[in-house]
Structure formats: C-alpha cells, structure tokens
Amino acid sequence: MNIRHHVGDDTLMAYVNGTLPEALSVVVATHLAICPDCRRSVAMMEDMAGLLLMESEPAELLAAEKSLAEIFEGGEEQAPASDDKAVSADRYHTGVPRPLADRMPTSLDNIPWRSLLPGISHYPLARGSAGKGKGTLRLLKIAPGKTIPVHSHTGQELTLILRGSYIDDLGRFQEGDIADLDSDIQHQPVADTAADCICLIATDAPLKFSGFFSRLLQPVFGI
Ligand SMILES: [Zn+2]
Incomplete structure (x- = not known):
C-alpha cells in the first residue's frame, strides 16, 4: 500500500x-x-x-x-x-483493520447501506460506550464518478479511504490515505471512475453544505 x-x-x-x-x-x-x-x-x-x-x-x-x-x-x-x-476472530474478517473491525456490524461487503442521493449511500457506526467527546463516525460509499456536494466544516473532519479512490482540490486519495481537514477547507470529492469509493469519515461537529443538496444532506450529516 x-x-x-x-x-x-x-x-x-x-x-x-x-x-x-x-x-x-x-x-x-x-x-x-x-x-x-x-x-x-x-x-x-x-x-x-x-x-x-x-x-x-x-x-x-x-x-x-x-x-x-x-x-x-x-x-x-x-x-x-x-x-x-x-x-473477535469473526470481527477480524470484516475486511478492514482491527480498530475499525471492532465497530463493524458485518463485513464491508455486507454493509446494509442507506441511500442518501443517487450513487451516494452511508452507514452510521455506533460509537463506543465511553462516549468521550462529541462527533459522528460513519461509512460512506460513493459510486464511480459521483460527486459529494461541496461542503466546509465547522470542526475537524477525518476521512480514511478503505476502498477505491477520490479526487478533490487537495489531490487524489487512495486506499489507506487519510484526509485531515479543519474548518478552513472547503472541498468537493469526486469518486474515481474505476470502482465504488468507500470511506470512513469522522467529524467532531456538523458539516456545512453550501450547495443545492444542502437541504437533503444537512439533517443526515448534521446529527
Ligand atoms: Zn500515515
């Protein structure tokens, strides 16, 4: 990798x-x-x-x-x-590294995705019982060539690519890459055309969507 x-x-x-x-x-x-x-x-x-x-x-x-x-x-x-x-052994076979595997209900291939927009779906992951701090953790799946509506952050956003790749203003992000974004950055990731892009995304505050889709996505991401 x-x-x-x-x-x-x-x-x-x-x-x-x-x-x-x-x-x-x-x-x-x-x-x-x-x-x-x-x-x-x-x-x-x-x-x-x-x-x-x-x-x-x-x-x-x-x-x-x-x-x-x-x-x-x-x-x-x-x-x-x-x-x-x-x-534990069963969880380890979820197709993702261990710290995430412990949070997965099933393997990455069997996630019951929930559709957000055509070509974009997500799956919220439960947070640990410790509940330290605020924030949300979710999996996001973007179909080839699809675009996430442009957005900025009120806090920090960490995105780890699990499969596939995407491109935004900061470059191409492939499997294993992490995007560590703070509130100054506005971006609009586009999934590469070869395969679905599956990411693990955590935010410590709601995202701010600035485009047409904001009404649709804000209630979902702004939990
Ligand atoms: Zn590193």
Missing part, C-alpha cells in the same frame, strides 16, 4: 494526549494500523511525553503516568477474553 496522505501532527498529538474526540480517534487508530510512517511519529511523540514525565515532580508523575497508561490502553487492542475469541 502506497500511502501519500497522512494524519496531521496536531491531530496525532491530540490522539497521543487522549484529547481527540472518540470518533476521530477511531479513524486515526485505523490509519495507524496500516501506516508505519504515522506509527513512527506516534512513537516519537510518546518518547517526548516520557521525557517530559521524567522532568515532572513525583506527585505529578504518578498522575501523569496513570493518565498516559489509560491513553495507551485505549489505543492498543485489548486481548480478548478466552470465551470471546470466536467473536
């Missing part, structure tokens, strides 16, 4: 610090599972955090160690309980 678009440093740092909303963290964790470059960046940030801890007062150290341990525990895959192995 030739990944060209990565998670931004600010987003990675927020992920390491545990301050990234949960929906966005799932997308980052899924990208990390397939991107050695971003894993190296995370390791560096964790080393830096470790150095900072060493300079801290003992009391602060204890508290900081505890919170870091919680963050790392949250970011790592937990070993399944022995009687849970069958379920």
Whole structure:
C-alpha cells in the first residue's frame, strides 16, 4: 500500500494526549494500523511525553503516568477474553483493520447501506460506550464518478479511504490515505471512475453544505 496522505501532527498529538474526540480517534487508530510512517511519529511523540514525565515532580508523575497508561490502553487492542475469541476472530474478517473491525456490524461487503442521493449511500457506526467527546463516525460509499456536494466544516473532519479512490482540490486519495481537514477547507470529492469509493469519515461537529443538496444532506450529516 502506497500511502501519500497522512494524519496531521496536531491531530496525532491530540490522539497521543487522549484529547481527540472518540470518533476521530477511531479513524486515526485505523490509519495507524496500516501506516508505519504515522506509527513512527506516534512513537516519537510518546518518547517526548516520557521525557517530559521524567522532568515532572513525583506527585505529578504518578498522575501523569496513570493518565498516559489509560491513553495507551485505549489505543492498543485489548486481548480478548478466552470465551470471546470466536467473536473477535469473526470481527477480524470484516475486511478492514482491527480498530475499525471492532465497530463493524458485518463485513464491508455486507454493509446494509442507506441511500442518501443517487450513487451516494452511508452507514452510521455506533460509537463506543465511553462516549468521550462529541462527533459522528460513519461509512460512506460513493459510486464511480459521483460527486459529494461541496461542503466546509465547522470542526475537524477525518476521512480514511478503505476502498477505491477520490479526487478533490487537495489531490487524489487512495486506499489507506487519510484526509485531515479543519474548518478552513472547503472541498468537493469526486469518486474515481474505476470502482465504488468507500470511506470512513469522522467529524467532531456538523458539516456545512453550501450547495443545492444542502437541504437533503444537512439533517443526515448534521446529527
Ligand atoms: Zn500515515
């Protein structure tokens, strides 16, 4: 896999610090599972955090160690309980990396897509019980050559390409690439013509659609 678009440093740092909303963290964790470059960046940030801890007062150290341990525990895959192995193995065969597989009701091939517009469908994914922060997490499927109506963001939007590819003002995004967009960016992705483009999208605030379709899509995306 030739990944060209990565998670931004600010987003990675927020992920390491545990301050990234949960929906966005799932997308980052899924990208990390397939991107050695971003894993190296995370390791560096964790080393830096470790150095900072060493300079801290003992009391602060204890508290900081505890919170870091919680963050790392949250970011790592937990070993399944022995009687849970069958379920975990089943989830692993969903055709997506593990952090996302745990959120999938079924494999990527069997998702019961809900139509939004001709050629565009989605499937909202349940958020974890932790409910840390706000945000939405969904799968989006765009038919070849179809366009997502132009929109901007009131917050951050992370998009990870799971299958296919799309093109927008920032370039071509292919399998494994992640688009890390903040509120300054307005874009209009167009799916490439070869196959359906399936993405995992997390937002920490409602999107702002500015085109004709806004009335249709706003209630769906603006949850
Ligand atoms: Zn990366």
